[in-house]
Amino acid sequence: MTSLSVAVLVVVLGLAGGVAVAIRPRRVSTVDYYLAGRRVGVATNASAICGDYFSAASFLGVAAAVYVSGLDGVWYAVGFAAGFVPVLLFVAAPLRRFGEFSIPDFLGRRLASERVRLVAVGVVQLIILSYLVPQAVGSGITWQLLVGQGIAGLSPYATGVLISTAAIAGLVAMGGMRGTTWTQAVQFLLLLAAVCWLAAAVLGSGFSYGGAVADLSAEPLANPVAEEADQWRLAPEANQLDEAETAHFGEPGARYGRLGQFALIITLVMGTAGLPHVMNRYFTSPTGTAARMTTVWVLGLAGLFYALAVMLGTAARSMIPGAIDDHPWLAELTVDGVLRVPEHALPVLGRLYGGTAGLGVVAAGALVAVMSTIAGLLLAAAASWGHDVYERHLNPRASQRQAVWAGRGTVIVVACATAGLALALRPESLSALLPSIVATMVTWAFALAGSALTPVFILTIWWRGTTAAGAVAGMLTGGTAAVSMFVAGTLTGDRGLGEMLMTPTLVAAPVAALVTIIVSRRGQPPADTEAMWLTMHGTAADRQAERLARLTVQRPARRPRRRGTTDAQR
Structure with missing residues (x-):
């Protein structure tokens, strides 16, 4: 099993590496390294954004959340997909028309403040790190199931974390935005192909989504709970909408109460517009219209992808218990037919329907999703530090080559920090506490982005009265409120008030917006x-008229020629 699965993964990584090397930037330029020369087409950019966005939380996490929580897990799919609606309506075109390198660069220039730029860099780095760690965790979980063996005395989980992080850091440092764009586009197509193949295999076996939901809802929903080391039992899930009842797969309440469900969706929708690695991609589009059309494509692809993820999570919950007798290896992964680690749902389905090769395809798709997102996050970190800090503050006289190498150094440092944090976590110990380790941890990143960055970001685009002091106050207030609510939610637990505290954007974002306006x-x-304002929102005719007016003012008017004189006499 191991050799064939690893061979599939090596082919995928080799293809991604070959693309990155073949189209890496030939010129040492920050515009080429960070923005691919602003010449990325609509379809290519949409695929690359999907590669950025459809992370471990999407490929592993959404199916896992549905597997363990039923209908409540579907809210992740709804929130992740709907997040691009406000991006389409309020962000994509104005952001590209303004045309900078990163979110901090945009805020700093729009508000004419280096203080705003530096505060935004700090917020962006926190978001990136909180998003990177669950991706690395997802790579460790997948390697653990795919290979099951470590290297150089390391555990399989640690081996997966280190190999995936090191491989993608090298590709990003070498290829920059141009290489990363095409690599992510190819990786997304491979990911989508893996999901479509698995969905076709499941449906071809006679699976019925409606019938499966009805059958699973006939009995109370129960999930594994760790009592002691290697001692597990199934425990029924309480219904958060009616604590006197037990939860059922096809009904809401297995994980969230009424307020918690709403808070989760708002957190995911608001957070998307503040994700640095996604928003930076809009600076690579050639025009504002192209940026808007790119978002339309992304919405369509996201709808397809998340619909399939929800179906496959349901299929795993329905079909795995009946397959244990014919596949004894499942006994090591399950407790009374239920997977101990929900993120194993899709890889296990892949092995059931495709054998060793099927496991290799699905697990390779999971690692591709992880590494594609890691690539975008590392590049966003490089743009933030290399351009906004090093090039503008630490070494203002830096050459283009020095600025690019500063960005490459940032990639390596952030990758090392991510791997260290991921290695400190034990996924199985968290499985009993969280509906999906990866999806829940990514939700924290969305909450921080939606609380600290998105309100200020949208106000800066759409309200003329935004000032530098207001933006700084808003970002600090939103970030502080989000982190404080996280800590309070951790102490309270994830039930009742705690579930809203763990998804704080519903409260923190309005507070941040209000503080920004007041200040x-x-x-x-x-x-x-x-x-x-005209640059961001004016029509093409308005911008052309402004350019002509500026040229007219700058060009000195010719004095009228007096009658009877020549140019020489004047």
Whole structure:
């Protein structure tokens, strides 16, 4: 099993590496390294954004959340997909028209403040790190199931974390945005192919989604709980909507109460517009119209992908218990027919329907999803530190080559920090506490982005009165509120009030927006706000008229020629 599965993974990584090497930037330029020369087409950019966005939380986490929580797990799919609606309506086109390198760069120039830029860099780095860690955890979980063996005395989990992080850090450092864009596009197509194949195999076996939901809902929902070391039992899930009842697969309440369900969706929808690695991709589009059309494509692809993920999570819950007699290896992964680690749902389905090769395809798809997202996050970290900090503050006279190498150094440092944090976690010990380790941890990153960055980001785009002081106050308030609520939620537990505290955007985002407005009202916006507003929101005709007017003002008017004189006489 191991050799064939690893061979599939090696082929995928070899293909991604070959693409990165073949189209790496030939010129040492920050525009080429960070933005691929701003020449990425709609279809290519949409595929690359999907590669960025459809992370371990999407491929492993959504199916796992559905597997363990039933209908409540579907909220992850709804929130992840719907997050691009506000991006389409409010962010994509104005952001690209303004045209910078990163979110901190956009905020710093729009508000004419280096303080805003530096505070935004700090917030962006926290978001990136909180998003990177669950990706690395997902790679360790997948390697553990795919290979089951460690290297150089390391555990299988640690081996997967280190190999995936090191491999993708090398590809990003070498290929920059151009290489990463095409690598992510290819990786997304491979990921989508793996999901479509598995869905076709499941449906071809006679699986019925409606029938499966009805059958699973006939009995109370129960999941494995660790009592002692290697001692597990199934425990029924309480219904959060009615504590006197037990939860059922096809009904809400298995994980979240009414407020918790709403808070989760708001957190995911608001957080998408503040994700640095996703928003940075819009700077690579050639025009604002192309950025908007890219988002339309992403919405369509996201709808297809998450619908299949929900179906496959349901299929795993329905079909795995009946397959244990014919597949004894499942006994090591399950407790009375239920997987101990929900993230194993899709890889196990792959092995059931495709044998060793099927496991290799699905597990390779999972690792591709992980590494594609890690690539985008590392590149966003490089743009933030290399351009916004090193190039503008630490070494303002840096050459293009020095700035690019600063970004490459950032990639390596952030990758090492991510691997260290991921190695400190024990996924099986967290499985009993969280519906899906990967999906829940990524939700924290969405909450931080949606609380600290998105409110200020959207106000800066759509409200002329936003000031630098207001933006700083809003980001600090939103970030502090989100982290404080996380800590309180951890102490309270994930039931009742705790479930809202663990998804704090519903409270933290309005507070951040209110603080931004109040503080901004007490100051004056930048002097050139109108010109920047026209750049972001003016029509093509408006922008052309402004350019002509500027040229007319700058060109000195010719004095009228007096009658009877020549140019020489004048």
